[in-house]
Amino acid sequence: MAQATVVNGRTAVVTGAASGIGRALAQRLAQHGCPVAICDWDEAGLEETxxxxxxxxxxxxxxxxxxxGAxxxxxxxADWAPAPLGIxxxxxxxxxxxxxxEGSIEDDEWVMNVNFWGVVNGTRAYLPILLRQRSGAVxxxxxxxxxxxxxxxxxYCASKFAVRGYTEALRHELRGSGVNAITVHPGGIRTNIVKNARFHVDDQGGTDHERMVREFARIARTSPRKAAKTIHEGVLKGKDRxxxxxxxxxxSLLTRAVPVHYFDVIERGMKLVRR
Incomplete structure (x- = not known):
């Protein structure tokens, strides 16, 4: 387990802050005394946050x-921050x-560029600052x-496995530096990610995007506010994952217990949910 990170009262940076987890986390950190620097492609949503x-x-x-741009x-x-960078x-x-x-290279590149290279860009942009401070968390x-x-x-899976691998390797590199690298694995969170997806077909061969949005809403039980609380408290406690x-x-338990055939179990569960 990583060492606990001082977050409250320090400057926080949050990407994807126009809605969902990003918005809730920015609001929560601000409530705990953090000056917050936020960014997003959605300018209107960002202004609301x-x-x-x-x-x-x-x-x-x-x-x-x-x-x-990052x-x-x-x-x-760095020029604006009223307090040292915390997170x-x-x-x-x-x-x-x-x-x-049937996938297109354009869609694949869009997902990888945002989900993986966006993480790499954000990490590399702020890591020198954190290392100079010898404190903080990515x-x-x-x-x-x-x-x-x-x-x-x-x-999407490729991009998120890449984020996991990149962050875990980074965590090993940062041992003794005073800086933590933490991976977050959200389950079903009530956000707009499915609504805003580039939708072509679902796992059942269906082409009704609105149906997929409704189905996701039924199984996504965790609110962005709850997710933000879990992330904040996990960082404060020094969790690595x-x-x-x-x-x-x-x-997490299932993939460790049945590392190859876990989807057989998941598929049976999904059938029950759909019924």
Missing amino acids: AAAISGPVLARRLDVSDRH LAFAAEV VVNNAGVTVSQTAA VNVSSVFGLMTFPTQSS ILIGPDATAI
Whole structure:
């Protein structure tokens, strides 16, 4: 287990803060005395998040896959920050629902550029600052699909497994530096990720996007506010890996117990849910 990180009262950076986990986490950190620097591609949603924060806030529209843009934002944050940097949360994420056989390279690149390279860009932009301080944490959001795989989510799973591998390797590199690298694996969280997906087909061969949105809403039991609380408290406790929701905990146990044939179990469970 990593050492506990001082977060409250220090500057926090959160990507993907226009909605969902990012918005809830930015609001929670601000409530605990953190000046927050937030970014997102969705400028209108970002403005709503900023308006709901009473403390110091720096909000900028940013495509996290833009390496130069990420570096420029980090430089602006460093000049603006009223307090030392405590936590960087690389949270922005997107998904595609399509089979690997029918998938397009454009969709694959979109998912990897945001989900994986966005994490790499955010990590590299702020890591020099944290290392100079010899304190703070990089918190990279993977998924339960960084623990297991699922049909029609090959690009998303690849990106989230990549986030997991990258962050765990980074954590080993940072031993003794005073800086922590933490992986977050959310289960079903009530966010807009499925609604905003590039949808082509679901795992049953269906092409009704609205049906998939409704189905996700039925199984996504954890609120963004609860997810933010779990992340915040996990970082404060010095956890290396943070699982969000009972489904994430169950999947983590299942993939360790049945590492090859776990999907047989999941498929039977999904059939019961759909009924």
